[in-house]
Amino acid sequence: MQIDVHNLWYGLHLTPQTNAQIDAWVQEVPALAALGVNVLIPEMNYNYAYTSHPELQGEDPITQARVRALVEICRAHRVRLVPQFQCLGHQSWAGTTFALLAQYPEFDETPGQFPNNEGIYCRSWCPQHPNVNSIIFDLFDELLEVFEADALHVGLDEVFLIASEHCPRCKGHNPAHLFAQVVRDYHAHLVEKRGVELWMWGDRLLDAATTGYGEWEAAENGTHPAIDNIPTDIVVCDWHYTERKAYPSIPLFLDKGFRVFPAGWKDVAATKSLLAHATQCRGEHPAGARMLGYLCTTWGYVQPGALTTFPPLLTVCGK
Numbered sequence: 001m002q003i004d005v006h007n008l009w010y011g012l013h014l015t016p017q018t019n020a021q022i023d024a025w026v027q028e029v030p031a032l033a034a035l036g037v038n039v040l041i042p043e044m045n046y047n048y049a050y051t052s053h054p055e056l057q058g059e060d061p062i063t064q065a066r067v068r069a070l071v072e073i074c075r076a077h078r079v080r081l082v083p084q085f086q087c088l089g090h091q092s093w094a095g096t097t098f099a100l101l102a103q104y105p106e107f108d109e110t111p112g113q114f115p116n117n118e119g120i121y122c123r124s125w126c127p128q129h130p131n132v133n134s135i136i137f138d139l140f141d142e143l144l145e146v147f148e149a150d151a152l153h154v155g156l157d158e159v160f161l162i163a164s165e166h167c168p169r170c171k172g173h174n175p176a177h178l179f180a181q182v183v184r185d186y187h188a189h190l191v192e193k194r195g196v197e198l199w200m201w202g203d204r205l206l207d208a209a210t211t212g213y214g215e216w217e218a219a220e221n222g223t224h225p226a227i228d229n230i231p232t233d234i235v236v237c238d239w240h241y242t243e244r245k246a247y248p249s250i251p252l253f254l255d256k257g258f259r260v261f262p263a264g265w266k267d268v269a270a271t272k273s274l275l276a277h278a279t280q281c282r283g284e285h286p287a288g289a290r291m292l293g294y295l296c297t298t299w300g301y302v303q304p305g306a307l308t309t310f311p312p313l314l315t316v317c318g319k
Helices: 019-035 064-076 099-103 132-146 175-193 224-228 249-256 268-284 311-316
Strands: 009-014 039-042 084-087 151-155 197-201 235-239 259-264 293-297
Touching: 009 019, 009 259, 019 039, 019 064, 039 293, 064 132, 084 132, 099 132, 132 151, 132 175, 151 175, 175 197, 175 224, 235 249, 235 293, 249 259, 249 268, 259 268, 268 293, 268 311, 293 311
Parallel strands: 009 039, 009 293, 084 151, 151 197, 197 235, 235 259, 259 293
Antiparallel strands: none
């Protein structure tokens, strides 16, 4: 089953870490556009050469010139660029703590806990620290400017550390209230102040028990009631990577008033299954017009220069 790319969004989520990767993708954009790709989401995080906070860039950050080259080729081929900055969770990986918490350890949701990040999935920053948003919003603004973007993806997936007993500000607070406030803060800056769209992953808005998804694709830590306390003009990227007969989150998000961008990964059978259910919702749900298309994530599984041979992409494009 193929999406009509002339009416819907067809996207690729990428995780650039080097200038060489950007160069490779610049070369691939014409062929990707010919396949039907019309949205690219480069997850930049701390891999860009920020000028507002140079302490938060890596050792070999992606330069403004490289990003500009990507912007120009995407504009020429009518591919929309929506940069991502991963917020709140995913502030570490394995033994490495990423730049924000390495430079500003006072922002940590679990300060002084979990040496070498052992015993946790990923660190989170504190959603109530009074100084964190001013820094993060500077990074948002830089990404919007360099990508000439009309939307920003703020991540927010797989947030397991929230309302921690170790946080002097968040201990005892309702996780859903904290999560909803984060989203509203970002909405105020991006949508209300900057006039751009806010995109986010949807898993923390889903109840693991009622959806049957489990703790990764949905929340078991109490954040899911936030779904009823955030603006509905948000684009929810609803990711699911395994084959199922149905994906109840798609009609749920539509019922709640959101636009939904379903997202899969590398499994072709799962891609077909998610695409089929999303297309069914598009045709049969009363709010089906808000089912936007299909998003392929890559998560380092596809080497630069090989995106046009990625089997899920070819599956969706009918190749």
